[in-house]
Each structure stands twice: as structure tokens, then as C-alpha cells.
Amino acid sequence: xxxxxxxxxxxxxxxxxxxxxxxxxxxxxxxxxxxxxxxxxxxxxxxxxxxxxxxxxxxxxxxxxxxxxxxxxxxxxxxxxxxxxxxxxxxxxxxxxxxxxxxxxxxxxxxxxxxxxxxxxxxxxxxxxxxxxxxxxxxxxxxxxxxxxxxxxxxxxxxxxxxxxxxxxxxxxxxxxxxxxxxxxxxxxxxxxxxxxxxxxxxxxxxxxxxxxxxxxxxxxxxxxxxxxxxxxxxxxxxxxxxxxxxxxxxxxxxxxxxxxxxxxxxxxxxxxxxxxxxxxxxxxxxxxxxxxxxxxx
Numbered sequence: 001x002x003x004x005x006x007x008x009x010x011x012x013x014x015x016x017x018x019x020x021x022x023x024x025x026x027x028x029x030x031x032x033x034x035x036x037x038x039x040x041x042x043x044x045x046x047x048x049x050x051x052x053x054x055x056x057x058x059x060x061x062x063x064x065x066x067x068x069x070x071x072x073x074x075x076x077x078x079x080x081x082x083x084x085x086x087x088x089x090x091x092x093x094x095x096x097x098x099x100x101x102x103x104x105x106x107x108x109x110x111x112x113x114x115x116x117x118x119x120x121x122x123x124x125x126x127x128x129x130x131x132x133x134x135x136x137x138x139x140x141x142x143x144x145x146x147x148x149x150x151x152x153x154x155x156x157x158x159x160x161x162x163x164x165x166x167x168x169x170x171x172x173x174x175x176x177x178x179x180x181x182x183x184x185x186x187x188x189x190x191x192x193x194x195x196x197x198x199x200x201x202x203x204x205x206x207x208x209x210x211x212x213x214x215x216x217x218x219x220x221x222x223x224x225x226x227x228x229x230x231x232x233x234x235x236x237x238x239x240x241x242x243x244x245x246x247x248x249x250x251x252x253x254x255x256x257x258x259x260x261x262x263x264x265x266x267x268x269x270x271x272x273x274x275x276x277x278x279x280x281x282x283x284x285x286x287x288x289x290x291x292x293x294x295x296x297x298x
Contacts, residue, residue, distance in 0.1 A: 037292035047164030047251030068163035081242025088291035092241035094132035121159035184239030227270030
């Protein structure tokens with residue numbers, strides 16, 4: 001009659017032992033992870049621009065201003081942008097990776113002039129693997145986000161450093177100014193830029209965006225809009241997959257991904273971006289605890 005109680009007691013002892021062992025192993029894994037990342041970022045932080053002593057109507061940046069900006073080349077031609085978030089992973093648009101042969105893609109980090117293959121700041125990588133969001137819809141561009149794992153880690157330097165991911169908040173950026181850097185076309189039918197340009201665009205609410213020339217059903221809660229009523233300044237072809245940035249006054253955060261729009265810088269057609277805060281679970285599910293994240297500035 002005491003056998004079930006004895007079995008239960010033994011089971012509880014084994015469970016406590018197993019849990020204690022698992023927790024200790026988890027602590028060791030975290031310790032090893034911290035140890036592995038010690039010194040990787042050197043004295044660099046995330047989201048800090050270098051200041052010098054698809055972009056339409058923008059102005060050239062100083063060389064290396066946005067050290068997390070990444071260019072993706074398909075068979076030698078720039079076709080998309082991406083953003084470095086730690087020393088192994090990039091965020092881009094799903095349409096930049098979906099149905100694309102990763103073996104034909106070259107990834108360039110630390111570049112300012114995309115035609116200067118001898119830039120000393122450059123680091124070149126290939127795709128290790130990548131993922132488009134499982135619910136990405138090419139017709140509507142809903143869920144337009146992808147993750148790229150590099151074939152090998154990058155060296156964190158002055159010209160190759162990660163951006164900061166968005167901190168938790170309500171995700172309301174209406175009325176703030178977004179920054180879009182890239183090598184995209186300088187006009188709708190023009191040539192791509194050889195050097196990095198940037199534009200600054202006002203972020204508008206989804207409700208306001210739906211009142212522009214888009215059909216209201218085209219703008220989902222997973223998207224955000226930024227641009228001027230008169231157009232003239234916008235992201236454009238070649239900027240896809242690159243970042244929509246926010247200067248918090250303390251650092252730079254990536255809050256969106258260049259996704260789609262009607263032409264480039266057309267009046268009443270603001271640029272449409274993937275709203276990153278909606279996809280942090282997706283990002284974390286692909287990265288796990290891999291790669292080394294640089295801390296934000298104090």
C-alpha cells in the first residue's frame with residue numbers, strides 16, 4: 001500500500017534533480033555565451049553613427065555614417081539592402097529572399113561606394129541560410145520581412161557595427177521623422193546611386209495613409225507609412241529590404257524595413273514599410289541566442 005507513495009517520492013526526487021541539473025546547464029550555456037561574446041564588440045555600441053569632421057531626392061551621407069547598412073548583390077548587381085543586427089544576422093525584406101537562389105548572392109558590409117571594390121572597410125560574406133516570413137504574401141506584401149544568417153561572423157569595426165533593435169513600447173511613431181539610407185535609384189526611372197544617400201521622411205499614421213491614393217485594404221497593421229504629400233523624397237528600387245531608422249536622441253533604432261510603394265516619390269503615395277515591432281518574435285525565433293549583440297550606448 002506504500003509502494004505508490006514511495007514511487008511518487010522517488011519521482012519527485014528525480015524531477016528535482018533533473019530540474020536542478022537543467023537549470024545549472026542553462027546557466028552554463030548562458031555563461032559560455034557571454035564568454036564567447038566578450039570582446040567581440042570591443043568598445044563599440046549598437047546604433048551609433050559615424051560622424052564626419054531606394055533613395056529619391058536624398059543627399060549623400062558621409063562615408064561609413066550608417067555602419068549597419070548592408071548591400072545585397074545578385075550576380076554582381078545590387079538588388080536589395082539589409083541591416084546588421086549582430087555579428088552574424090541581418091534583417092531584410094521577405095521579397096528579397098523568397099524564391100531567390102542564395103548561392104548567387106554576395107553580401108557586402110562596411111561599404112560606402114558600391115562600385116569601389118577596394119574599400120578597406122569592406123567585409124564580404126555569403127548567405128549561410130535565410131528565412132522569409134512564413135506568411136509573406138507577394139501579392140499584398142503583407143509580412144514582408146526576412147532574416148539572413150551570414151556564412152561566417154563579421155568583425156565588429158568602426159565601419160561594420162549593428163543597429164539597435166527597437167525597445168519595447170507602443171510602437172506609435174506618428175509625427176516622428178524616419179531616416180532611410182541606401183543605394184537605390186535617385187528617381188523612379190533613374191540610375192541607382194553609387195554612394196549611400198539618405199532621406200528623412202515624416203511618419204504618418206496608418207489611418208492617414210489609408211486616406212491617400214492607396215486602397216485602405218492595402219495598408220495592414222503590419223505596415224507603416226512615411227513620406228510627403230507632394231512626394232519628391234522617398235525610398236526607391238534598390239532600397240528594398242533596407243532600414244527605416246529612428247534617431248531616439250541616444251542611439252539609432254531600426255523600426256521598419258523598406259517594403260513597397262506605388263512608383264517612387266509620387267504625390268499622395270507615401271513609402272510603405274514593414275513594422276518591425278510586429279515581428280520581434282519571428283526575429284528571435286530565427287536567431288535564438290546566436291550571434292553577439294552590441295550593447296546600446298549609455
